[in-house]
Amino acid sequence: DAGVIQSPRHEVTEMGQEVTLRCKPISGHNSLFWYRQTMMRGLELLIYFNNNVPIDDSGMPEDRFSAKMPNASFSTLKIQPSEPRDSAVYFCASSPLFGYGYTFGSGTRLTVV
Amino acid sequence: GDSVTQMEGPVTLSEEAFLTINCTYTATGYPSLFWYVQYPGEGLQLLLKATKADDKGSNKGFEATYRKETTSFHLEKGSVQVSDSAVYFCALNSGGSQGNLIFGKGTKLSVKP
Numbered sequence: 001d002a003g004v005i006q007s008p009r010h011e012v013t014e015m016g017q018e019v020t021l022r023c024k025p026i027s028g029h030n031s032l033f034w035y036r037q038t039m040m041r042g043l044e045l046l047i048y049f050n051n052n053v054p055i056d057d058s059g060m061p062e063d064r065f066s067a068k069m070p071n072a073s074f075s076t077l078k079i080q081p082s083e084p085r086d087s088a089v090y091f092c093a094s095s096p097l098f099g100y101g102y103t104f105g106s107g108t109r110l111t112v113v
Numbered sequence: 114g115d116s117v118t119q120m121e122g123p124v125t126l127s128e129e130a131f132l133t134i135n136c137t138y139t140a141t142g143y144p145s146l147f148w149y150v151q152y153p154g155e156g157l158q159l160l161l162k163a164t165k166a167d168d169k170g171s172n173k174g175f176e177a178t179y180r181k182e183t184t185s186f187h188l189e190k191g192s193v194q195v196s197d198s199a200v201y202f203c204a205l206n207s208g209g210s211q212g213n214l215i216f217g218k219g220t221k222l223s224v225k226p
Contacts, residue, residue, distance in 0.1 A: 033213060042218045043218075045213055056213065093157075101147050102157075102159070104157045104158065107155075
């Protein structure tokens, strides 16, 4: 199993541009999570899906952030327009069931200049 | 709401020293407890877990025991190595309709040769 696959690994973009982060969960996992990690705030849950349905998006900071999961093998996190304060490492994780622990991807390091 | 409190870091130890990283939790019900490790430039990896009171999780020489009476899940290792240098996260999952893991802020461990 290739694990949770995120792309790109690094993204540098200019303020105001649209950014799309991608995630492929482990096959058979029904839950998918998007996290953001910064030095100041630590690890923050942005949104999670169960069976492709968004369950809790209360962590999404603003309307500029949106996430989709069109099928069981793919999810996107979009920021439009991006701002310098969005600079962070964004992690995707998946799990087979609640309570069983997650498998994390390697993350996307986003820099907005 | 549910929460996890970890000891503040950074923790600096010499090789072969004994390690303890304290973790306490607040939760309704009976959560599952986890320790994750994040090596530099990587995503979080599940290190060990315990799903009920008095369970001991162990992996790679690390251990943690689920103590319901003290609401604690302290991480220990008898003899640390330089390769154990990483950030360690305690987490809980209380199940039910939430489903997502709640993480502590992380404790950075540096092991010197």
